[in-house]
Amino acid sequence: MADVSLKAVSKSFGTNAAVKSVSLDIKDGEFIVLLGPTGAGKTTTLRLIAGLERADSGDILIDGERVNEAGPSERDVAFVFQAYSLYPHLSVYENLAFPLRSPARKMAQADIDARVRAVAKMVRIDHKLENKSTKLSGGEMQRVAIGRALVRDPAIFLMDEPLSSLDAKLRGDLRLELKRIQSDLGATLLYVTHDQIEAMTMADRIGILADGTLVQMGTPREIYERPANIHVAQRLGQPHINLLPMDVLPVQSAPSAAASIGARTEHLQIEAADAAEGNGCIDWIEHLGDQKHLHLIAGGRKLVALADPFSPLQPGDPVKLTLKSPIYFDASGNRIAS
Amino acid sequence: MSGASKHLATAHSVVEPGPWAKRIAGTLVVLYALITMIPLFWIVTTSIKTPPDSISYPPKIFNFTPSIEGYCNLFTTRSRQTQEYIESLGPATSRCDQIARDRSMVVVGESNYWPRFVNSIIIAFGSTFLAVFLGTLAAYGFSRFRVPLKDDLLFFILSTRMMPPIAVAIPIYLMYRELGLSDTALGMILLYTAINVSLAVWLLKGFIDEIPREYEEAALIDGYTRMQAFFRVVLPQATTGIAATAIFCLIFAWNEYAFAVLLTSGTAQTAPPFIPTIIGEGGMDWPAVGAGTTIFLVPILVFTILLRKQLLRGITFGAVRK
Numbered sequence: 001m002a003d004v005s006l007k008a009v010s011k012s013f014g015t016n017a018a019v020k021s022v023s024l025d026i027k028d029g030e031f032i033v034l035l036g037p038t039g040a041g042k043t044t045t046l047r048l049i050a051g052l053e054r055a056d057s058g059d060i061l062i063d064g065e066r067v068n069e070a071g072p073s074e075r076d077v078a079f080v081f082q083a084y085s086l087y088p089h090l091s092v093y094e095n096l097a098f099p100l101r102s103p104a105r106k107m108a109q110a111d112i113d114a115r116v117r118a119v120a121k122m123v124r125i126d127h128k129l130e131n132k133s134t135k136l137s138g139g140e141m142q143r144v145a146i147g148r149a150l151v152r153d154p155a156i157f158l159m160d161e162p163l164s165s166l167d168a169k170l171r172g173d174l175r176l177e178l179k180r181i182q183s184d185l186g187a188t189l190l191y192v193t194h195d196q197i198e199a200m201t202m203a204d205r206i207g208i209l210a211d212g213t214l215v216q217m218g219t220p221r222e223i224y225e226r227p228a229n230i231h232v233a234q235r236l237g238q239p240h241i242n243l244l245p246m247d248v249l250p251v252q253s254a255p256s257a258a259a260s261i262g263a264r265t266e267h268l269q270i271e272a273a274d275a276a277e278g279n280g281c282i283d284w285i286e287h288l289g290d291q292k293h294l295h296l297i298a299g300g301r302k303l304v305a306l307a308d309p310f311s312p313l314q315p316g317d318p319v320k321l322t323l324k325s326p327i328y329f330d331a332s333g334n335r336i337a338s
Numbered sequence: 339m340s341g342a343s344k345h346l347a348t349a350h351s352v353v354e355p356g357p358w359a360k361r362i363a364g365t366l367v368v369l370y371a372l373i374t375m376i377p378l379f380w381i382v383t384t385s386i387k388t389p390p391d392s393i394s395y396p397p398k399i400f401n402f403t404p405s406i407e408g409y410c411n412l413f414t415t416r417s418r419q420t421q422e423y424i425e426s427l428g429p430a431t432s433r434c435d436q437i438a439r440d441r442s443m444v445v446v447g448e449s450n451y452w453p454r455f456v457n458s459i460i461i462a463f464g465s466t467f468l469a470v471f472l473g474t475l476a477a478y479g480f481s482r483f484r485v486p487l488k489d490d491l492l493f494f495i496l497s498t499r500m501m502p503p504i505a506v507a508i509p510i511y512l513m514y515r516e517l518g519l520s521d522t523a524l525g526m527i528l529l530y531t532a533i534n535v536s537l538a539v540w541l542l543k544g545f546i547d548e549i550p551r552e553y554e555e556a557a558l559i560d561g562y563t564r565m566q567a568f569f570r571v572v573l574p575q576a577t578t579g580i581a582a583t584a585i586f587c588l589i590f591a592w593n594e595y596a597f598a599v600l601l602t603s604g605t606a607q608t609a610p611p612f613i614p615t616i617i618g619e620g621g622m623d624w625p626a627v628g629a630g631t632t633i634f635l636v637p638i639l640v641f642t643i644l645l646r647k648q649l650l651r652g653i654t655f656g657a658v659r660k
Contacts, residue, residue, distance in 0.1 A: 052555050072558040079559045081552045089574040102561030148560075 001028050001188045002063035002155040004049060009058030011044055018044040020212040021058065026156065029186045031179070033199040035235055036209035042192040043082075045209070046158045049190065051075045062155045073104060078149035080159040085145035086133040092144050093129040096120060099152050115151050122181060123147040139170040146178065150185070157182075157189045163198065175201060196236050200224070208232045230333040233262050239293055239304040241327075242268070248299035249279065249323050255336045262327035262335075265306040269322040270294065270313075278318030285315055296321065378635075385409065385628030392624040408625025410434035411618060412451050412633075416443040418619070451630055454612040459637065460523050461608055462591040465530035469587045470580055472531070473538025474546075478568060480539070481546040482554075492543075495536045503533050504596045511600055523606045526598070530591040537590075538583050545579025546572065581648030585641065592638050609634050 006024040010017065019041040026032050034042045047053040049060060051072035059066050067075050078099070086095050096116045100107045107115075120126040123143040128136065133144060142162055149157050162178075163171045179202045182189050193199055199206050200220045208215045208223065208231075216228040220236075227233035233241045242263045246254065251261065280298030285307075292311060296303040298321055307313065328336045355363070383399070384392050391402040416438045424444060430436040438445050476495075480488060510529065511520075519525030549572060557567035573580075599611040613630040616623050642649065 050555075050559055052558070072555070073561045073563065075559075077559060079556065081556060083550075083552070085552070085556065087553060087556075087571060098557075099560035103566065104561045148556075152560075 001153075001186065003028050003061075004063075004156050004188065004190070005059075005061040006045070006049070007059040007061070009045075009048060009055045009060060011041075011048055011053055011056050017212050019048065022209075022212070022214045023058075024207060024214060024217070026188060026190060028188055031182050031187075031189045031191065031202060031204045032207060033191045033193060033203035033205075034207045034209055035193060035196060035199040037194055039211075040209040041212040042194075042209050043160050044212075046079070046160050046190065046192055049075075049156070050077050050079050050158055052079075073102070076155045078152050078154040078157050080142075080145050080149050080157070080162045082161045083165055085162075086136075086141055086148075088132075088134045090133060091129070092120075092125060092131050092133055092136070095133050095144055096129075096147050096151055099148060119147045119151045122150065123177070138166050139174065142166060142174060146174075146181075150181065155188070157187055159189065159191045161193050161195075162191075164193070164195070171195075171198075178202065196238070200236065208235055226337075227262075227327065227335055229335060230260070230262065230329050233327060233329075233335070237264050239265060239306065242301075242303040242305075243329075244301055244303070248301050249321055251323050251326070255328050255338070257330045257336055258328040259331040260329045260333075261323065262329060263303070263323055264327075265304075267324050267326040268303070268305045269324055270296075270305060270307065271320045271322075272313060273318055273320035275318045278320050280321045281318045282313055282315050285313070381628050381631045381635075383628075384624055385632045387625050387628075389618060389623060389625055392628070405437075405625070406433065407437050408623075408627075408629035410437050411623050411626035412616065412629040413449055414438070414445045415447050415449050417446050418443050449616075450607075450612065451609070451616075454607050454609045455633070457523060457602075457606055458592065458608040458610070458634070461526045461530065461606070462588055464523070464527040465534060465591045466584055466587040468527065468531040469534035469538045470542075470584050472535050473542050473583060474573075474576065474580060476535075476539045477542035477546050478572065480543050482551070492540070495539055498533075498536045507597065507600055510597070514601055519601075521602050521604055521606045525601060526606055526608070529597060529601070530587075530594065534587040534590060538587060541583045541586070542576065542579050545576050549575050578648045581645045585645055585649050588641060589638060 004026040006022055008021045008023055009019060010021050011019040022041070022045060024032075024045075034045060036042050044053060048055050049062075051067070051070060051074075055068055060068055062075060062077070086092075087098060090098065093116060096119060097112050099105075100112045100115060116129075117126065120129055123146055125140060125143045125147060128140060133141065136144065142165075146159075146162060149159075163174050166174065175198055181187075182202075191198075191202065203220055205218060206220055206223050207217045208228075210231050216223060216232050218226075223232060224236050227236070230243065234243075244261045244263060246258060246261060249261075249263075254261075280296050280303075283295040283297050283302070285295070286293040287309070290309060292307040292309055294305045294307045294311075294313065296305060296319065303321075313319065325338070328338070330336055383402075385408045386404040386406070387398070387402050388405045388407050391398050391405075392408075410433070414434055419442065421442060424439050424442065427444070430439055432445075435445050479485060480492060485491065514520045514525055514529075517525075519528070553571045553575070554564070554567045557571045558564065562570065593610065594608075595610045598608045602608060602611065609630065613627055613634065616626045616630060618626065
């Protein structure tokens with residue numbers, strides 16, 4: 001394991017700038033998640049570190065050494081792809097052994113066998129070692145794919161949305177397992193996803209990418225509570241943050257530069273009220289079982305907030321909405337520090 | 339409820355043809371197969387007829403006595419001798435010798451069929467190997483790398499198939515005479531390779547395009563060079579395409595007649611121009627021609643049967659994603 005740094009790395013495909021001057025420091029043993037929508041440059045960033053793409057400018061350092069010109073095999077990284085991750089003509093065992101059988105590594109057969117079996121146990125696929133890799137379920141395939149990265153002891157693990165093709169339950173299970181394995185091994189891991197739950201639950205630090213730029217880098221809590229701008233605020237939080245002009249709801253002591261308000265569900269206090277003192281009403285309610293999403297209308301604006309499942313509120317009820325220390329943004333969309 | 343479940347049990351997908359459609363389709367396929375088998379049947383039966391039976395009118399379809407005379411005549415040369423001379427010889431040394439003597443002839447040696455057959459094997463398999471080997475490398479290059487003028491180059495490669503090859507027969511004939519490639523196995527291998535390689539590149543490019551790049555990228559990251567990744571990851575997955583391409587190339591090279599007639603006459607002559615030259619006493623020796631053709635069919639038949647799964651999948655490639 002090793003430190004990995006990007007220093008002002010840029011990459012364009014034709015006229016399309018995929019990654020714009022991204023700088024990023026990944027410390028040894030850290031779990032970093034890059035979060036962003038499709039086309040934000042997440043995968044390109046990973047491929048630049050892996051050596052599958054060459055940077056147009058900037059430096060990539062692995063363990064303090066500049067690797068810009070090194071080929072993928074010389075960089076000592078492991079990569080888990082989003083799909084097509086297993087060699088279809090090989091068995092599970094051979095897939096796991098493949099990186100170790102590389103002529104560059106010259107590992108003894110006994111060592112390979114021991115390593116493969118240990119990793120298979122770690123990713124809980126040891127009962128299917130002799131299966132053909134195409135005869136596995138989606139979850140098993142991704143376990144093997146992760147295992148194929150784990151058999152090596154690389155400088156860094158790069159994972160490109162490894163769980164995105166799985167169903168929700170499996171995704172949840174593997175998320176936990178991946179986090180467990182990472183902390184057991186103390187592995188340095190750069191993980192790319194567009195799933196905010198994966199980012200929030202697994203990351204030591206999250207990097208928010210938008211249009212090829214690294215907008216903010218911080219712990220999940222920092223990013224959630226103190227988003228750099230409206231874009232970042234919208235990436236995290238379920239339901240989405242409510243963005244309101246200043247005049248919709250009464251606010252106390254707003255900064256003078258504030259141009260809009262970001263109100264997450266915990267920033268909204270909702271009380272049943274009669275029509276006279278209410279400043280909003282309930283449009284409809286989504287029942288999600290363990291919680292309710294209240295869709296509210298206030299000052300002609302739509303808002304969404306969480307309510308506990310036993311809340312007596314009904315659609316059409318007038319409510320009194322109060323803001324509790326919400327997030328303020330200035331005219332250009334940046335958060336105003338409070 | 340039971341009615342509903344019974345209905346479900348007999349229900350079939352709307353895309354699956356009904357039983358009548360299947361029966362009609364099956365009958366048509368069998369009929370078509372039988373029609374295409376007629377020439378084959380005729381060749382094989384001719385090879386086991388006697389020369390008089392083979393040209394009798396009305397033709398004898400089933401009512402003839404099988405004979406190995408065709409095969410004897412194919413593999414031997416004979417000369418006519420007087421009855422006294424034949425009687426002066428010792429007893430016949432083989433069945434073929436006996437058959438020849440019954441027709442007042444003696445076997446004087448082996449015919450050229452076997453060397454011609456071996457030529458066919460060397461030239462057809464050699465050129466198929468070369469065409470598929472070069473085609474795979476070229477197709478991989480076109481599929482994976484940024485090649486300047488890629489589309490133009492591919493079109494140029496394809497354009498070599500746009501005229502009948504025999505249209506360039508005279509230039510090739512003159513060229514081969516100058517280069518000393520006339521009537522050499524090397525010359526024929528090069529020629530068939532040149533004709534087949536465009537087909538191979540196009541077919542294989544389609545197959546290799548279908549193999550996701552992620553596999554090679556994974557192999558590169560796993561510590562393999564691009565060449566190692568090509569052999570260990572791309573080739574095993576391209577076997578279907580390679581097999582299908584190999585069959586197409588082999589069938590062409592094996593059956594090619596026009597260039598073989600033009601460019602070979604002796605040492606490098608292949609079987610197709612040789613077989614029709616088998617002339618017996620008083621005209622064509624049809625049973626020998628039939629025997630030569632029957633034997634000539636065997637290698638391609640074996641090769642196709644061995645690879646028929648790949649061939650089927652190869653013909654329908656791209657249609658169904660596994």
